[in-house]
Amino acid sequence: MNRRAIYVATSHDCAANLAGEAYLIKQDLEHILYLWVNDPCIVVGRFQNPYSECNLERMDAEGVQLVRRNSGGGAVYHDKGNLCFTLIGKKDSSTREENFALVLAGLKKLGIEAELSGRNDILSQGKKISGNAFQSTATKFCHHGTLLITSDLSVMANYLTPSSTKLASKAVKSVASRVGNLSEVKPDITTKEVEDALIEAFCDKYGPTDVTMIDFKKFAEAKADYRLFGDRNLILEKTPQFTHFVHHRFSWGECSLHIDVHKTKITKVRLFTDALDTSLPERITNNLEGLSYAKTALLKASDKCRDEDVLELLTYLIEQI
Structure with a gap:
């Protein structure tokens, strides 16, 4: 039996794609690569306070979705110039080190030299091009991250910079980073190229694997969990006092x-x-x-x-x- 799988989401709804990720974590497979691209949204970490991380009023006015993920870490902006990747493996054998090595190998196939910075980031030419977060279940280890390719970085501060309101909270604060796109390193790069490079790096490591296109916005199991990630009222209710x-x-x-x-x-x-x-x-x-x-x-x-x-x-x- 083939114990590995590659999925590429056709939906660009971040809440649906995160619900799909939650579904994939439950599957009885040893290795999964999941690639997904979102419409403009702000994704906050599991224990973050959206009131202090986001400009909610501007997000509403400009149609930017608020989403909460299950993993920790800081608030991030996604758009269609950003590729999200998820690597899922067995908890007792998967490591973030081997996952980072796979991503770096994929970037190298594109002629892009990159390096780890701290525990969660990937840098290229001194700029952060990838942020990563992690979660574990009883049996699985899930590592997901972003790859900035042609993201509109000029609007990021519009939504991630909170108003002048002073808020004190037990929630986790985001840390500002100097970010950059892969297009600054390789001007003609496309999202499809990066997807193909990660798929090739995954197959190099774990063996040939078929790619399955999937729309988690229409997938029954993901639809059932959609509100856990994308329901605005539920997200705000879960905000720490x-x-x-x-x-x-x-x-x-x-x-x-x-x-x-x-x-x-x-x-x-x-x-x-x-x-x-x-x-x-x-x-x-x-x-x-x-x-x-x-x-x-x-x-x-x-x-x-x-x-x-x-x-x-x-x-x-x-x-x-």
């Missing part, structure tokens, strides 16, 4: 506001102020606690608010979220 800190001088006085958020809701508000009106903290707390942590919820609250001092604070918060 965090606190939004606000410091501002209002017409009624200076204010430091601590807003605790859990499962998309404002759960607790603490206000420190030099305002002369001692009833103001309680009025602000009553207007904020229980609201969804979202611009739309604050807009609705401000429309109903008849307290001018509270309304001034709500108006400011709307600009910060």
